[in-house]
Amino acid sequence: MYDPTRLAALVAVAEAGSITRAAERLGYTTPALSQQLAKLEREAGTALLVRHHRGARLTGAGELLVARARRVLDELERARHELARLSGxxxxxxxxxxxxxxxxxxxxxxxxxxxxxxxxxxxxxxxxxxxxxxxxxxxxxxxxxxxxxxxxxxxxxxxxxxxxxxILVEELVLVSAPGHALTSGTARLPLAELAGQPLISMAPDAPARRGVEALLARSGATPSVRVPTPGYLLVCALASAGLGVAVVPEMVARTSVTPVGVRALEGGDLRRTxxxxxxxxxxxxxxxxxxxxxxxxxxxxxxx
Incomplete structure (x- = not known):
């Protein structure tokens, strides 16, 4: 039996024309949505999407499944509505x-x-x-x-x-000005590479971030700008302007309103739940x- 969450993900990609845009619409990270789609393809036993440089398009099998999925999801919504009336x-x-x-x-x-x-x-x-x-x-x-x-x-x-x-666990990633050497690679970046780098220190006195800030300090990152109030829009804007690098949740990095370079960090030890x-x-x-x-x-x- 197909998972309705994965069916909804496939419908979202069909409507958005891109896994990245669908992830933003659904509130997923792009890797998380790709993982759900891969599981759905394994359940279906065939490819459902063809990735290309402009996004993604449905295969014939994908078009068939999306048509059925829309009906299934519509019926589930009707059922939820009817049950809601029964349950107050x-x-x-x-x-x-x-x-x-x-x-x-x-x-x-x-x-x-x-x-x-x-x-x-x-x-x-x-x-x-x-x-x-x-x-x-x-x-x-x-x-x-x-x-x-x-x-x-x-x-x-x-x-x-x-x-x-x-409900959601996401990695913290490095953001920088576009074209920065640290975010130009595709492999995960070892934390040791942050030694001597100017760091935009995110809410360094906030209890929630204290452990993250301590680990970055032990890696040798040097605070260049301190942002004592937790505002990720500001942090990404400062990183975009070249005032330093920052470590932020992946959701924030992928949807930044200012252009930033993004790179995953080695180990996956920095996370937000x-x-x-x-x-x-x-x-x-x-x-x-x-x-x-x-x-x-x-x-x-x-x-x-």
Whole structure:
């Protein structure tokens, strides 16, 4: 049986004409989406896509499967809508908290799918720093909040009433000005190559980034610009302008609004895990449905 998440990925590529554009639309990293498509091709037993320099196009088998997939996905959406009415999701409110990166790149496709399935649920979205979002869940200000933790780093401290569920793991990558020598190669870059390099230090005093910053310092990177507030748009803009190199989540690098060079780092030891925080002893149909949607949309994407 074909995985509906992978079928949706194939439909997205067919509509976008490119794996990269489809990944941006779905909130995946490009490698994670490529991995899902490769698994679908193995399930189908044949090639579904032909990659070319402008993007990707469907093979004959891919066109056949996309036509069927659209019908399957439409039926699943109808089923979700009908079940929602049975389970009390024909009204009410879902209050969400999010940090900026997730709010820009992860929430929109998930909320679009939720709205299609549950059009009568009122949605509210508030912007929080990750730790503040967890506190807002504990205080009952929001039903769910997207948060994150970095590796290396200390676990996110949680109030006793709150649990977190990981939904996406992504690597941290190096970004630089376009054409920089460090990002011109295709092989993974050893961290030792950062020795003596001017580093845009990302939120060096923030607990979530402290372990990452310490590892970069041990590798010999020299802070040239410190950005004490966690703003990746600014960090990428500074890197693009040649003020130093930076280490950011892959999702941020691939969707930077300023042109940057990007290169994966050796070992894959630098990672960010995005999770959803929720109150462990409360059940709310809308919140439970949205958590399930997040698991289905992102649960296998980016897993190491």
């Amino acid at each position: 999701l024909s009204g009410g409110t879902l209050r969400l908290g999010t940090f900026q990166t997730a709010g820009i790149h992860l929430l929109p496709p998930a909320l679009s799918a939720f709205r299609r399935a549950h059009p009568d649920v009122e949605l509210t979205v508030a912007d929080y720093e990750p730790s503040a979002g967890v506190s807002a869940v504990a205080a009952g200000e929001v039903d769910l909040a997207l948060t994150h933790a970095y590796a290396p780093g200390d676990p996110l401290p949680l109030p006793s009433a709150v649990r977190i569920e990981p 995005v999770s959803v925080a929720f109150r462990s002893e409360e059940t709310a149909p809308a919140a439970d449905a949205f958590r399930a949607l997040l698991r289905g949309t992102f649960g296998r994407a980016g897993q190491p």
